[in-house]
Structure formats: C-alpha cells, structure tokens
Amino acid sequence: MENKEAPLEDGEIKPMSVSMPDLDEWGNFGDDDIMQQQSAIQAEEAKKVPFIGDKEPLSSLEAEYQSGSPILLEKIKVLGEHYAAIRRTRGDGNCFFRSFMFSYLEHILEYQDQTEVDRIKAKVEKCSKTLQTLGYLEFTFEDFFALFLELLDCVIQGKETSISHEELVLRSRDQSESDYVVMFFRFVTSGEIQKRSEFFEPFIMGLSNTTVEQFCKSAVEPMGEESDHVHITALSDALGVPIRVVYLDRSSCDNGGVSVNHHDFIPVADDLPNASTCAETNTPYIRLLYRPGHYDILYPK
Amino acid sequence: MTSSSASARKALSKIACNRLQKELVEWQVNPPAGFKHKVTDNLQRWVIEVTGAPGTLYANETYQLQVDFPEHYPMEAPQVIFLHPAPMHPHIYSNGHICLDILYDSWSPAMTVSSICISILSMLSSSTVKQRPEDNDRYVKNCRNGRSPKETRWWFHDDKV
Numbered sequence: 001m002e003n004k005e006a007p008l009e010d011g012e013i014k015p016m017s018v019s020m021p022d023l024d025e026w027g028n029f030g031d032d033d034i035m036q037q038q039s040a041i042q043a044e045e046a047k048k049v050p051f052i053g054d055k056e057p058l059s060s061l062e063a064e065y066q067s068g069s070p071i072l073l074e075k076i077k078v079l080g081e082h083y084a085a086i087r088r089t090r091g092d093g094n095c096f097f098r099s100f101m102f103s104y105l106e107h108i109l110e111y112q113d114q115t116e117v118d119r120i121k122a123k124v125e126k127c128s129k130t131l132q133t134l135g136y137l138e139f140t141f142e143d144f145f146a147l148f149l150e151l152l153d154c155v156i157q158g159k160e161t162s163i164s165h166e167e168l169v170l171r172s173r174d175q176s177e178s179d180y181v182v183m184f185f186r187f188v189t190s191g192e193i194q195k196r197s198e199f200f201e202p203f204i205m206g207l208s209n210t211t212v213e214q215f216c217k218s219a220v221e222p223m224g225e226e227s228d229h230v231h232i233t234a235l236s237d238a239l240g241v242p243i244r245v246v247y248l249d250r251s252s253c254d255n256g257g258v259s260v261n262h263h264d265f266i267p268v269a270d271d272l273p274n275a276s277t278c279a280e281t282n283t284p285y286i287r288l289l290y291r292p293g294h295y296d297i298l299y300p301k
Numbered sequence: 302m303t304s305s306s307a308s309a310r311k312a313l314s315k316i317a318c319n320r321l322q323k324e325l326v327e328w329q330v331n332p333p334a335g336f337k338h339k340v341t342d343n344l345q346r347w348v349i350e351v352t353g354a355p356g357t358l359y360a361n362e363t364y365q366l367q368v369d370f371p372e373h374y375p376m377e378a379p380q381v382i383f384l385h386p387a388p389m390h391p392h393i394y395s396n397g398h399i400c401l402d403i404l405y406d407s408w409s410p411a412m413t414v415s416s417i418c419i420s421i422l423s424m425l426s427s428s429t430v431k432q433r434p435e436d437n438d439r440y441v442k443n444c445r446n447g448r449s450p451k452e453t454r455w456w457f458h459d460d461k462v
Contacts, residue, residue: 139323140375140411143316176314179376183410190411218402221409223376 052172053088074258085299093224097185109155130191144184190216192238236265242284311372357426378408389431398450
C-alpha cells in the first residue's frame with residue numbers, strides 16, 4: 001500500500017485472554033450512573049448517523065472541513081474530479097462491512113446482473129465449505145449466510161419478494177437484518193484468512209503479534225472490530241469482488257502537489273470472474289472512502 | 302446478577318430460539334468434557350455443572366454455571382455467572398461474575414455455549430493459586446443492586462492466568 005497513513009488505528013487488537021479489571025479504573029466509576037450515562041451517550045451518538053445514510057453531494061464532505069486542514073480541502077477538490085457523491089455509514093466499527101454490503105447490493109439492484117448473482121452464490125457456497133473444513137459447526141453460521149442470500153435474491157426484480165432501492169436502504173438500516181449481513185461478511189472474511197493462513201500470517205504478525213486464529217477470533221469475528229487491509233483483502237478474495245479504497249488523509253506528496261491515493265483490492269487471479277460486469281474494465285464498482293478509522297461509500301461521476 | 306432481573310428479560314427472538322435448539326441438540330450429541338447440562342424446558346436459562354479437570358487446583362470440585370440468553374442471542378452475548386459458591390480464582394468474583402473477555406467485548410456469534418464452557422474450564426485449569434480478585438470486595442459491593450456483569454466495563458490486561 002502506498003499510503004503513508006496506513007490504517008493503523010484499525011489494527012488495534014484488544015488483549016486476547018482472561019484478565020483482571022484494572023484497580024485504578026474501578027475507583028473512577030463506582031457509581032452505576034456513570035456506566036448508564038456512558039451507554040446513553042453512545043446510543044445518542046449512534047442515532048445521529050443511521051447504519052447507512054442518505055446519498056449526499058460531495059460538497060457535504062467539504063463543508064465538514066471548512067474550518068479544518070487546507071490539505072484536506074484541496075484533496076476533496078481533487079476527489080470531486082472523479083466522484084460526485086458520498087453515502088455515510090455509522091462509525092460503529094462495522095463501517096467497512098456495512099459499506100460493502102450496501103454498495104454491493106445496490107450495484108446488483110441497479111444492474112440486475114443475474115450472472116454476478118450466480119457467480120457470488122457459488123462463492124458463498126465455497127465459503128460455507130471452507131468454514132466447515134475449518135471446524136465451524138454449520139449452525140453457528142448458516143442463519144447469517146441464509147440472510148445474505150435472501151437479500152441477494154430480493155434485489156433482483158420481477159419476483160414477489162423483490163425490493164425497491166428505497167426498501168434496500170430501509171433494510172440496511174434495520175439493526176437485526178443489517179447486523180446479520182455484517183456478521184455474514186465477518187464469517188466469510190475469517191474463513192478466508194484461516195484458509196490461507198500462510199499468506200495472511202506475515203500481515204497479521206505485523207498488526208497484532210498474534211496467531212492467525214487468535215486474530216480471527218478477536219479482530220474479525222466479534223461485531224464492532226474495525227477492518228483494515230487484511231480484512232478487505234480477504235473479503236475481496238473470498239467473494240471475488242474487487243474493491244477500491246480511496247484514502248483521504250493529511251499526507252502530502254513530496255513534490256508539493258496534492259493527489260488522492262487509492263488502492264484497488266483485486267481478487268487473486270484464478271478467482272477473477274469471467275463473465276461479470278467488472279471483468280472488462282477491471283475497475284472496482286465498490287468504491288469506499290477511507291478516512292483514518294472510518295469507511296464511507298463513494299459514487300463516481 | 303440476581304435471578305429476578307434475569308428472568309425479567311425479554312423472551313427469545315425466533316432466530317435465537319432456533320439457534321439454541323440447535324445448540325442443545327449438538328450439546329446432547331457432543332457435550333464438552335467436564336460439563337453436564339440438565340435439560341429443562343427453559344431454553345433461555347441453562348444451568349451447567351462443571352467439574353474441575355484432573356491434575357488442576359480444581360480437580361474433583363464441582364461448580365454450577367448459569368447461562369442466561371438475551372432476546373437477540375447470538376448477536377448478543379449470553380450472561381454467564383457461577384452460582385454460589387463460585388470457585389476461588391483470580392478472575393472470578395465471589396458473586397459469581399467472571400472476568401473473561403469472550404463473555405463481553407470479544408463475544409462473537411461464532412461462539413457457542415460449548416465453546417464458552419471450554420474457555421472457562423481452561424481458565425480454571427491454568428490457575429496457579431486459589432484466591433479472589435484483589436478488588437473483589439469493592440466490585441461485589443458495587444453489584445449489590447443486582448447489576449449484570451455485562452454492564453461492567455471490564456479491563457482485560459492480565460493474560461497470565
């Protein structure tokens with residue numbers, strides 16, 4: 001990755017094992033009210049941004065930095081040359097998976113690409129086999145897989161169960177449904193990482209100094225654990241879907257000019273789709289905007 | 302956590318019910334070594350007997366775990382506590398609360414009652430000393446109003462035991 005501000009914040013791993021409460025910390029919150037207040041504040045914050053927001057013009061991003069860094073404002077201008085709109089997602093640690101979910105399903109809905117649906121279904125079937133081979137009991141993941149496949153069928157029009165774009169937004173905002181799909185992607189990601197553990201091991205060691213299996217248990221499978229390039233690579237490979245991540249950060253180029261870096265996650269060669277819409281151009285149709293610690297969806301011009 | 306506040310919890314969702322039924326079947330076919338679950342008609346609360354592993358500090362001792370499932374299990378973690386008397390262990394409070402990351406922040410729907418049990422037994426087995434956590438009295442006092450361990454902000458930084 002050429003980006004200087006690699007998503008370190010995302011790589012933070014919580015300690016793995018059984019532990020003791022910190023004594024000093026206990027003294028700080030003897031009062032139950034503090035806990036309740038904290039979760040109330042969190043809930044309040046969360047409500048401000050739905051899981052999946054409305055599509056907004058890129059100017060709304062500019063407005064956010066009006067009094068901020070000039071470099072960022074410059075970069076947003078450059079971004080504006082290629083992108084027209086942004087759709088924000090809630091910053092709850094699941095934003096990468098949630099962005100991917102919506103972006104992917106929206107693409108299928110828009111293009112009615114049955115070939116892609118068939119292709120990804122075969123991939124999902126493979127992912128299920130992978131998890132079983134790894135020793136996961138089917139009942140631990142089947143409900144999550146089933147919900148994704150159901151949504152996938154729903155976005156193809158002309159059936160009794162078909163849903164409109166509006167409904168897709170609503171369902172992506174519905175906590176139980178949305179979280180189940182996020183969890184489906186977490187299973188798929190975890191399975192892919194463990195299946196190719198020798199490939200992912202060096203990256204994981206660099207991030208967290210844990211084993212591949214521990215990493216999956218602590219940084220992939222629990223909800224709310226943030227994603228970085230390991231997760232993105234694994235998900236993209238497992239499902240055979242290319243993903244572009246555009247980086248918006250304060251880093252500047254050596255020559256003084258301002259440019260916006262992006263990285264394309266292209267699925268490993270033998271898994272590239274043959275007949276899918278993205279094959280001819282190889283440009284990912286999933287485009288995400290990364291700002292340190294957070295992913296949103298981008299729409300091209 | 303007192304039993305009264307646990308039973309006041311919302312009923313299991315349909316998806317939680319289905320999942321638990323599958324876990325129950327799996328448990329019956331393939332119970333984790335060292336554990337016994339007396340099946341009752343209460344799917345939302347399991348009481349599980351655990352016997353300390355041979356060759357460990359808790360060999361031949363028997364304790365009871367109470368597992369309460371929330372409405373949105375498995376997206377939400379179950380609440381797991383030891384019933385009185387809880388084993389003497391540096392991560393187990395005298396009120397039965399257990400300081401174990403997978404029960405709180407690190408819970409994932411990929412886990413099962415069975416995998417929780419195995420983690421708890423492993424936690425018991427690796428203990429080298431039978432004692433309460435240093436802040437036991439203060440913590441237990443704080444929980445007198447029946448607070449669930451899931452409402453505690455746990456700090457996990459000791460990975461030796």
